[in-house]
Amino acid sequence: MEKRLKKKLMGLIGSYRKTGNSEIVAKAVARQMGDNWQLSLVRLPKLSVAPCRGCYACLIPGKTCMIEDDLAWLLEQIKQADAVIMAAPNYALGPVGIVKMISDRVLQAAHYFQAFQDISTAVVLTLGLEKYNGIAQTALCVQTASLGLNVVSVESFVGTHPGEVARAGSFDAKVEAIAEALIRPPADHEKQAGPGRCPRCFSDLFRPHADGDLECAICKSRARQNGPDLDFHYFDPEFTKEGQMKHMAWLLGKKEEYETIKDELKAIREKYRDGEWEKPGEES
Template identity: 30%
Template sequence: MDTITPTVLALIASPRVLGNCETFTKEVSRNIPEGHRLKLIRLTSLKIGRCRACYGCVVGNRCPVEDDMVFLLDEIARADAFIIASPVYYLGANASIKAILDRGFLFFDILGKTHGKPAILLNFYGMPGRIGVAPQMLETLAAFLGLSVKASLSIKAALPGEALMNKANTALAARLGKALFSPGKRKRTGGCPFCGCEIIRVVPKGFVCTVCHGSFTTGPKGRFVKAKEGGILGPPEHMLLHREWLRGMKERFNEKKREIMKTIIPYRDEGEWVEPPGK
């Protein structure tokens, strides 16, 4: 971290200027006791193309998609802390978050610079209880960047600036500002006992976290009891094992290419593709 002027990078996944994502983030920044520079990126204004599943970046080649991902990853790599904020759209985070996650293979190149840096995750929703999987999407983004999540919160606010019309939320922003660079760890009141994610999958012998994939059961008092780590998250050298697995899949494809083509080619001319007029 730059001890003189650390940078807090706010990733705003909302198209609304001076909406809740932007104004609440700035209120958090106002309450960070450490001197810092606040930089903001409106993710919805970026051009983020679709992954082509070519695996080029996995084997060390430059991504063929010409868009703003290089700019975004450079800014993320240089930042010292993060505030990631999104509105809830149809029970999920804004689509810009998913677009970035789909290009997540590119995270491998900056993981050594982002791992362990603090982050606050904020979701803003309107209808009571309609949060859906939005928190999980931000948790996933933070997890695969190796960030240390200090807080992950869902705040009820739909009208522009509504979050800060509530004194309790103003006080919350103050606490979050003080927590961002603090040495303390995230306080977990529920969810996965490994990473804190609140969205879990029920399996025959217990539960599996949908982010870290750790497995756990319930104890006599109803509390979650760890069974086995998921093996996905960890220090950079561990997370980079995913890239090695992907490289192995690329090699496997080349080895089995003839068999693969023999299997899929007979399906090439079946059905009718429907496209918009003019394409």
């Protein structure tokens, strides 16, 4: 078998813009990682990615998704990688939609969870204004991690025009930190999420919890606010790797349950079958 001399860094670029900010960050990180790494790029919005149909067929062992688009190809490409950069712009206070379209195919991606958990992944958000982050950075982390990838670094780069991100004084230091995290990925307990972030899932979104804590909106870890810091003291087992495997088993059980209650559900659905559906190109 032919031996690969270089390690493969896969840049998943969420932006349609050629040589835009997301692409520039991915290329800068690759350069920083040095000659042992080869960067391969995929422009996500150029792929054909259809909506998940919610049929759960891909959950059944040995079965794959029936949709014929580029998702299976993309998952195979990612599988070949030694490290990944998911670099995507903020659109309307969230990550650009193509990333969500891909993460919605999470059940198809679940076949790759075992392989993907060893792929160190950097999440890079580009955005016009820090204040207009909204849910974008956390959502981009969640959507990347939902594919099973091992997120080791989360960073954002501010700039509106293509190329503008590289004008910032912090550009080189951020690029170096991302490259370092990808070359020498920290163990789970060593991950530096940064202040105000959940150390487990990198979320910066929290809800007030009944006992006065702040609860991570994503993985339900709990923290007490200590001045500007968050002291985390609880991590929900549901959101460990084992918990997620159990969740997949639960989903498979739901798929099996469907066969046993199908007739009852059919009777319910029958009552709601009617409806006037408008379609483009048809007279209303």
